[in-house]
Amino acid sequence: MLAYIIRRLLLLPFLLLGVTIFVFAIFSLLSPEMRASLYLTDVPKSPDAMQRIIHKYGLDQPIYIQYWQWLNQIIRGDLGWSKTAQRPVFEALLYYLPATVELSLWAMLPVILVGIWLGILSAVHQDKLIDHTMRVFALVGWSLPTFVFGLLMLMYFYAKLQWFPPGQISDWVTREVINGTFIRYTQMYTIDALLNGRLDVFWDSLRHLIMPVITLSYVQWALLLRVTRSSMLETLRQEYVMTARAKGLKESVVINKHAARNAMIPVATMGGLLLIGLLNGVVITETIFNYPGIGRWAADAAIRLDILSVVGFTLFNGVLLVVGNLVVDLLYAFIDPRVRLE
Amino acid sequence: MPTWLRHPLFWIYLVLGGLFVFIVFVARYELGLAEEPLFLVSTILVFGVVTAILTAAYRVRKLLRNRLSLIGIIIVLFFSAIAIAAPWLAPPENPREPYRIVRCGYTHMPQPPNGENPLEQIWKVITKQATICEARPFGLIQSYDIYYGIVWGTSMAFFVGLVITGLNVLIGLVIGSIGAYFGRWIDEILMRITDVFLAFPFLVAAITMAAVLQPSLGRGLLTAMIALIFFGWMGYARLIRGDILAIKERDYVYAAQALGVPHHRILMRHIIPNAIYPTLVVGSMDIGSYVLSFAALSFLGLGAEVGFADWGQMISFARDWIPRLSDHWYIVVYPGMAILLFVLGWNLIGDAFRDILDPRLKGAR
Secondary structure (H helix, E strand, O other), rough: HHHHHHHHHHHHHHHHHHHHHHHHHHOOOHHHHHHHHHHHOOOOOOOHHHHHHHHHHOOOOOHHHHHHHHHHHHHHOOOOOEEEOOOHHHHHHHHHHHHHHHHHHHHHHHHHHHHHHHHHHHHHHOHHHHHHHHHHHHHHHHHHHHHHHHHHHHHHHHHHOOOOOOOOHHHHHHHHHHOOOOOOOOOOHHHHHHHHHHHHHHHHHHHHHHHHHHHHHHHHHHHHHHHHHHHHHHHHHHHHHHHHHHHOOHHHHHHHHHHHHHHHHHHOHHHHHHHHHHHHHHHHHHHHHHOOOOHHHHHHHOOOOOHHHHHHHHHHHHHHHHHHHHHHHHHHHHOOOOHHHH | OOOOOOHHHHHHHHHHHHHHHHHHHHHHHHOOOOHHHHHHHHHHHHHHHHHHHHHHHHOOOOOHOOOOHHHHHHHHHHHHHHHHHHHHHHOOOOOOOOEEEEEEEOOOOOOOOOOHHHHHHEEEEHOOOOHHHHHHOOEEOOOOHHHHHHHHHHHHHHHHHHHHHHHHHHHHHHHHHHHHOHHHHHHHHHHHHHHHHHOOOOHHHHHHHHHHHHHHOOOOOHHHHHHHHOOOOOOHHHHHHHHHHHOOOOOHHHHHHOOOOOOHHHHHHHHHHHHHHHHHHHHHOOOHHHHHHHHHHHHHHOOOOOEOHHHHHHHHHHHHHHHHHHOOHHHHHHHHHHHHHHHHHHHHHHHHHHHHHHHHOOOOO
16 A cells, blocks of 8 residues: 555656646747747837847757756746736636635535435436436436536526526625725635625625536536446445345445445546546636636637646646546545555 | 348448439539538548448347437437538538538627528428528527528538547557557557646647647637547547557467567557457547537637537627527527537437446346
8 A cells, every 4th residue: 555655656746747748848839939929028129029039038949958948937836927817827827726616616515425326326226217317317418518508507597587697706795805894815705705704795606606516517417427326236236235135234224334335436536537527617617607717717818829828727737637636546545445455 | 132132231331322422413513512622521421420320220239229329329310411411401602611601691699580480491491492591590690590500510510520539549549559569668658648648637638739729720620620639549549558458468469470470460450450349439439529529619719710610619609698698599509409419319329339338237227
């Protein structure tokens, strides 16, 4: 177990290095002129200004020297200037991140609880009405594009019923923040509202969150439901489940204590996939609901060809995913004795 | 009577071949559509799909007995029919550019569908009683006809899904099989590269790639497709690698090596044909999800250019009308339905295939 952890931890720096090399490789698909223009804030005054900038930033040097310089820059946290956010890319990431974290936390909770519960339900009642309903739901969920689902939600709950608005928070809360009557400790409105003891703000924030949360999570429900179902079906056919039943244990004990726990082991490997789905989904969801997180920022930047922001965002995603996968694998080894003993 | 004449597949192929030749001739000489290579390529692809599905349904009878996969097959065949019949369902204004959506007027405002029953209006278009702009079965958005976009978007969806999947499987095949066959450091390097590619969320990586490619290639089909191909091959590479690792230990491979057969020949003739099957099946299951990803890129404004018959691009118009979407529901509902049904059809087939092929679920139903 310890050897496994150490081996995985030793691999981490190499993977991170690979991630940076990779992002730089994509970045250097742009011509030197193009990359130089990313550093410009003004129209060049003289004809050779471009050449001077290319020279100044070392864009005419061999590729490995450029990479080395770039790596030094990003290790210092200097990812360049984000034209979309009007601040340095690193600061922009930190600025937009809390909103995304808030959204993701709210989205993950129903995903994990509801998805697993429905999956178990579906497997236990295999080929009954509920199983078929769940399978169809999972298939439709898997096939319906996030952006269509989001727009349909907006169409009904915002444009027609006026229940849930898009955006992050109502204007009156923003005014209170500016006035200083509402203090943002964590930059996450739901938590700040509780810290300030303001239930009206909490409610307002929830009203804004509910549609993005559902949009972000329903694909994941479908995914988790499917995996839990098939894993549970497999477990239910194991001999020890039969033994448990033969012992005369109650069905609920057999399912919850004996089968479900073991069926969860393969589900745990889904952690990485769920993270990927979350990171992908955030871009689309935030764009549709005009929710000011890193996803919307990245999508805006991509359309405006603000490459430095996009590259910074990708780098962030890569690092997050590498670390996230490591955590999932270690957790998996912790849960499953078969991996631990290898 | 020889046995192959009695084989139903023979007649199916014969009919499909005849239909294909007929369509291409009519499109070439009556409608002048052969100027557009995209149309020709996607027609060939759609015919390939129909042939493959009918063959699979004939060989694997379970596909037809399972209700869900039967629905899936019907949906995909329905879309194939739309894609093939596109020149008649929605006659292009300019046969040289059939994938450019017909524009009716120049207002920015969405225009509601004409009449209560869209099918009636579509019938009028097919029977040439009315032009598309007069009939307007699904309404207009920014003066682009939604019906036209959906019909021609179907053949686009086939094109995008099949080409992206095909190229991804091909790249995965090359990298996976080279790594697995030669092993040692070549395998190590290729698999570590795969790991790095896998360190990025698919859509995020594709967005970055599309943004970086845009200055040189411009916004359009090509950019988005390259972006999606670049990041989709890793799963197939790993899959085929695993299968080849198992197969290259077989006796017949050793026999071939002992006889001095060159490496590339062993790979091509003895190993890949025996290992490729699972990868192909997984690839065919992914067609729907690639269409989704492409639509997402288009929706974000990084895919097909404005006015191009692409479902995702058509839905992106709706972003300007969010507060009034309940009046202008048709700009989301019709293209959204098209994407949902198309992807659902592929997923239903894929799901059934998975159940049939998965040995762990044997006896489950």
